[in-house]
Amino acid sequence: xxxxxxxxxxxxxxxxxxxxxxxxxxxxxxxxxxxxxxxxxxxxxxxxxxxxxxxxxxxxxxxxxxxxxxxxxxxxxxxxxxxxxxxxxxxxxxxxxxxxxxxxxxxxxxxxxxxxxxxxxxxxxxxxxxxxxxxxxxxxxxxxxxxxxxxxxxxxxxxxxxxxxxxxxxxxxxxxxxxxxxxxxxxxxxxxxxxxxxxxxxxxxxxxxxxxxxxxxxxxxxxxxxxxxxxxxxxxxxxxxxxxxxxxxxxxxxxxxxxxxxxxxxx
DNA sequence: TTCCAGGAGCATC
DNA sequence: GATGCTCATGGA
Numbered sequence: 294x295x296x297x298x299x300x301x302x303x304x305x306x307x308x309x310x311x312x313x314x315x316x317x318x319x320x321x322x323x324x325x326x327x328x329x330x331x332x333x334x335x336x337x338x339x340x341x342x343x344x345x346x347x348x349x350x351x352x353x354x355x356x357x358x359x360x361x362x363x364x365x366x367x368x369x370x371x372x373x374x375x376x377x378x379x380x381x382x383x384x385x386x387x388x389x390x391x392x393x394x395x396x397x398x399x400x401x402x403x404x405x406x407x408x409x410x411x412x413x414x415x416x417x418x419x420x421x422x423x424x425x426x427x428x429x430x431x432x433x434x435x436x437x438x439x440x441x442x443x444x445x446x447x448x449x450x451x452x453x454x455x456x457x458x459x460x461x462x463x464x465x466x467x468x469x470x471x472x473x474x475x476x477x478x479x480x481x482x483x484x485x486x487x488x489x490x491x492x493x494x495x496x497x498x499x500x501x502x503x504x505x506x507x508x509x510x511x512x513x514x515x516x517x518x519x520x521x522x523x524x525x526x527x528x529x530x531x532x533x534x535x536x537x538x539x540x541x542x543x544x545x546x547x548x549x550x551x552x553x554x555x556x557x558x559x560x
Numbered sequence: 561t562t563c564c565a566g567g568a569g570c571a572t573c
Numbered sequence: 574g575a576t577g578c579t580c581a582t583g584g585a
Binding site: 310311396399400402403404406407491493494495497500513515516517518553 | 565566568569
């Protein structure tokens with residue numbers, strides 16, 4: 294079936310750095326989440342009938358970005374060109390475990406390499422999915438990865454992140470890091486819990502909170518954002534968190550995406 | 561050759 | 574709590 298009523302733009306949503314398993318094909322973007330696949334052309338989602346509810350949740354169809362964008366621009370006029378450029382961004386509701394591993398891999402890395410490593414991880418240890426005559430792979434479970442050794446990951450070329458991936462898998466599979474409990478924890482406590490995993494520092498934890506746990510107030514600070522806030526707003530690195538909270542409040546994370554997407558593409 | 565990428569761990573103070 | 578060094582990999 295085709296879902297037509299979602300308010301987003303594919304290129305903005307899939308190229309803003311929040312997701313790593315959406316790729317441009319000759320039929321628009323194709324994406325994998327859980328054990329499902331769909332195509333996205335502009336803002337039309339082409340999926341199996343029985344998966345419609347899943348994808349509506351994935352795109353968080355009920356969140357009204359019109360109101361959010363108005364609020365953000367009213368508090369920061371400098372966001373206007375960013376929203377004009379990337380106003381079709383939606384923060385996706387992605388799988389918690391997948392975000393933990395994906396953003397561990399993202400550390401000190403670039404997006405094409407991150408995507409390549411994740412794809413190899415899925416092809417190696419995920420389950421095959423057939424969709425419209427093509428084969429895809431699900432994201433491997435923590436249980437599957439927890440049984441591996443570093444040598445099993447060498448072909449991913451993830452470098453020193455191998456042991457972080459295994460540490461995350463072991464802590465999640467054993468229940469030491471409880472994914473279900475994380476979903477209902479206050480943001481501060483959830484962040485502390487996530488940072489018990491090796492390879493999850495402040496920035497990676499913030500990305501997990503924003504892109505899976507829907508804590509829209511968190512403001513991940515990567516090299517780009519620090520640079521933007523210094524150059525455009527003259528805010529020092531140590532003052533970024535306070536600045537973001539004061540300026541953008543409960544939607545700071547969404548503002549962060551507009552800033553990141555605009556200034557990354559416009560030097 | 562050196563620098564950089566959606567940083568984090570660790571030692572040291 | 575802050576600072577500085579190091580950590581694989583590959584493209585520019």
